[in-house]
Amino acid sequence: MKYTVIGAGAMGYRYxxxxxxxxxxxxxxxxxxxxxxDAVREQGGVYVSRDHENRHLVPVNIYTPEEYHGEPDAWIVFMKQMQLADMLQRCAHLFHPGQYVFSAMNGMGHIEKLQQHFPDQHIVGGTAMIATVLNGPGDVDFIGKSGAGEMHMCNRTEQADDTTRKMEADFRTANLNPVLTDNFMGTLMAKVVFNAVVNTLCTMFRVQMGQFAVYEGVPELSRMMLDEAYDACERAGIQLISTRQEEVESIDYVSRIANPLHYPSMYQDFSKGRNTEIDYINGYIAKLGRENDYICHVHEFVTKQMHLAETMRQFTDASAAPAAQPIAAAPVPVLALA
Structure with missing residues (x-):
């Protein structure tokens, strides 16, 4: 299959x-x-590193929406939620019947925008538990060893057809470790609730995921935030693909073992003076709760607190994230797997 990636950022480049x-x-x-x-064209490609090492140039073809004339079998979309509607409108003349679209963007809100351009049977949503950093224009760093991380994907109809399976096979060949599911909202929300804990708290305290995991109260704190999110989902009729305890364990493992030196994407945005996707993560959970007569007090609070932090940057130093630092060798409890 031929693919065209909309959004040549960290995850777009990775895929x-x-x-x-x-x-x-x-x-x-x-x-x-x-x-x-401009950087990609001047360099003749994108510079790719892995864990800050082996930086090399990978030739790629890059275009603006107005310049492009290709006809891919499937689109891969990785945009910031607040930029997506405008970008899809700029690309609308390129979309043709029969094309599929896959997106594993952070947060929620993108599926409704994709539905304005593609039928449900051609929409494949997903999640990506894969750490990547965009160092600057035309310069990306893949975090983790080759084959690290995993992703989930599900057709909007919850019925995997031949094209969805072909995409899954291509992602597997690319070492993206796809898992095909038949629970669309439960798949997407499992990543939203994960990000609502890790991305948000790491951003608030300007720390790497491994530094966050050193705090002995992380399991209890995670459970507090997850319980609200799961309660809201259950009231909305959404059954997540992982249990509450599995999410607690995932937060511990990914933060402490898989990606300890990683700054989540929300902090990467915040540290560069950009608005975060908080409204599409914790804010979405809070909204889901309100729509179902349930108040997510913690998620309501942290959403407003993040907006406060964004506003306060005009009075404080919001410089870019410092270089990755080794994690202090403090004893950290290991969560027993069920």
């Missing part, structure tokens, strides 16, 4: 480069950030 380099597929990129486009 597109691996599909091109590892799976050997035809991949194009569309982006709206002109410094990124």
């Amino acid at each position: 597109g480069v691996l599909l091109q380099e590892v799976a050997g597929l035809d991949v194009d990129f569309i982006d709206a950030w002109q410094p990124n486009i």
